Amino acid sequence: MKKGIITPRAFAHFKAGHPWLRADEVVDRKLLPNRPSAIYFADRWWFYSPESYLRLRRIGPDQAGWMKNPRLERFTNADHFGAYFGQWLSAHFEETLQRKIAALNFSKDEDLCLRWIFSENDLVPGLIVDIFGADILVVQLLTAPIESFWFVLRKIISNVFEAHFKRPPKIVELRTATVRKREGLEIIEPEAIEPRPLKWNGLNWLFTPASSQKTGAYLDQRENHRRARELAEKFACRNAWDICSYQGGFSLHLLAAGLKVTAVDQSAAALDVLAKNVALNPQIDRAHLTVEKADAFEWLTAQVAAKNQADLIVLDPPSFVKSREGVASAIKGYTELNTLAFQCLARPGLLISCVCSHHISTAAYKEVLARAAKATDRKFEVIDMKEAPPDHQPALGFNEGRYLQSWFLRVE
Ligand SMILES: C[S@@+](CC[C@H](N)C(=O)[O-])C[C@H]1O[C@@H](n2cnc3c(N)ncnc32)[C@H](O)[C@@H]1O
Numbered sequence: 311m312k313k314g315i316i317t318p319r320a321f322a323h324f325k326a327g328h329p330w331l332r333a334d335e336v337v338d339r340k341l342l343p344n345r346p347s348a349i350y351f352a353d354r355w356w357f358y359s360p361e362s363y364l365r366l367r368r369i370g371p372d373q374a375g376w377m378k379n380p381r382l383e384r385f386t387n388a389d390h391f392g393a394y395f396g397q398w399l400s401a402h403f404e405e406t407l408q409r410k411i412a413a414l415n416f417s418k419d420e421d422l423c424l425r426w427i428f429s430e431n432d433l434v435p436g437l438i439v440d441i442f443g444a445d446i447l448v449v450q451l452l453t454a455p456i457e458s459f460w461f462v463l464r465k466i467i468s469n470v471f472e473a474h475f476k477r478p479p480k481i482v483e484l485r486t487a488t489v490r491k492r493e494g495l496e497i498i499e500p501e502a503i504e505p506r507p508l509k510w511n512g513l514n515w516l517f518t519p520a521s522s523q524k525t526g527a528y529l530d531q532r533e534n535h536r537r538a539r540e541l542a543e544k545f546a547c548r549n550a551w552d553i554c555s556y557q558g559g560f561s562l563h564l565l566a567a568g569l570k571v572t573a574v575d576q577s578a579a580a581l582d583v584l585a586k587n588v589a590l591n592p593q594i595d596r597a598h599l600t601v602e603k604a605d606a607f608e609w610l611t612a613q614v615a616a617k618n619q620a621d622l623i624v625l626d627p628p629s630f631v632k633s634r635e636g637v638a639s640a641i642k643g644y645t646e647l648n649t650l651a652f653q654c655l656a657r658p659g660l661l662i663s664c665v666c667s668h669h670i671s672t673a674a675y676k677e678v679l680a681r682a683a684k685a686t687d688r689k690f691e692v693i694d695m696k697e698a699p700p701d702h703q704p705a706l707g708f709n710e711g712r713y714l715q716s717w718f719l720r721v722e
Pocket of ligand 1: 527528531553554555556557558559560574575576577580604605606607626627628
């Protein structure tokens with residue numbers, strides 16, 4: 311790389327393999343185009359977003375000179391981009407698919423549901439592709455270059471999928487993420503798609519592709535849903551509260567283990583689907599489910615006042631923090647939520663406490679749990695702490711991709 315084209319601070323991140331360069335980190339802006347593109351800059355290929363403060367996002371591995379061609383240094387045309395990168399993308403997508411399917415170890419009684427391509431973490435920034443049931447792909451288009459090249463990317467993804475599964479995918483395109491606004495892109499409501507049943511850890515699950523949260527389901531919690539069931543059975547829990555339940559990922563598994571479950575969420579639509587999910591599983595006693603449309607903090611505070619207790623509590627709230635400045639207030643919120651849960655747990659009890667934000671480190675969250683335990687005079691043993699599953703693994707050197715923690719605590 312030529313000296314001085316990025317700032318010294320950016321250079322340190324760049325050397326450590328970080329895949330972003332911000333607008334103010336590029337010293338010589340003359341080198342940059344004014345349209346969404348793929349460009350060769352600082353010895354790497356990047357997606358270039360002219361309107362975003364995240365101006366450059368690295369394509370492919372952190373390898374100086376990768377795919378270098380002195381005559382070809384930028385693409386704005388999708389066909390030209392496809393002609394140059396198509397072969398690598400096809401091979402990369404196929405390798406990623408095979409590796410993730412093998413790592414996730416699906417059993418015969420479940421549908422294949424996984425995050426196939428996870429943006430920077432899978433070396434194609436701005437693109438998220440989730441597979442639901444080996445025929446539906448829900449794609450999130452997050453950045454301007456991905457929009458510009460989508461026509462070609464769609465063809466490559468579709469071909470790789472068809473070669474692998476021997477059938478063409480139904481592709482659902484999602485343009486709803488707010489990050490699109492920073493790229494100068496519109497937010498567009500998705501087409502309405504009929505819900506369809508899927509097998510999730512052996513249970514029936516009504517899945518609505520591209521419904522309001524994530525791409526339709528929390529694929530990243532699949533292993534933790536299973537682990538919750540195992541532990542509830544191991545410790546003979548009789549009742550559970552699933553706080554921030556969404557459509558019942560944890561509830562369904564706990565009900566299947568024979569527990570009485572109260573699912574709490576502020577979204578009536580999510581709770582409606584949860585009830586439908588339960589009805590799809592004849593082995594579950596529907597009378598064991600109670601749903602409460604409520605704010606998690608208010609509902610738990612009311613349980614403390616009423617001295618109600620549960621053997622198992624799941625806390626799986628949305629992220630409380632979107633930027634570094636919000637960390638202190640988020641820590642306060644997480645501490646309050648966990649303190650309320652500790653106050654309501656039977657002795658002994660199980661707490662499953664999840665956090666999804668790369669701004670909260672594992673050490674910081676352990677401290678949150680310790681503070682909540684101290685405030686309520688409880689002690690806990692960490693039985694398990696799981697980070698992202700194999701299909702959501704962060705790329706090396708990309709801390710922003712490391713977002714999920716699920717703590718499983720045995721509380722005395
Ligand atoms: C991360 S999702 C839960 C995913 C779910 N546990 C699963 O495994 O499928 C977070 C949920 O919290 C709900 N939520 C957000 N804020 C809330 C609040 N203050 N009180 C109750 N629910 C809330 C959202 O509607 C969403 O369904």
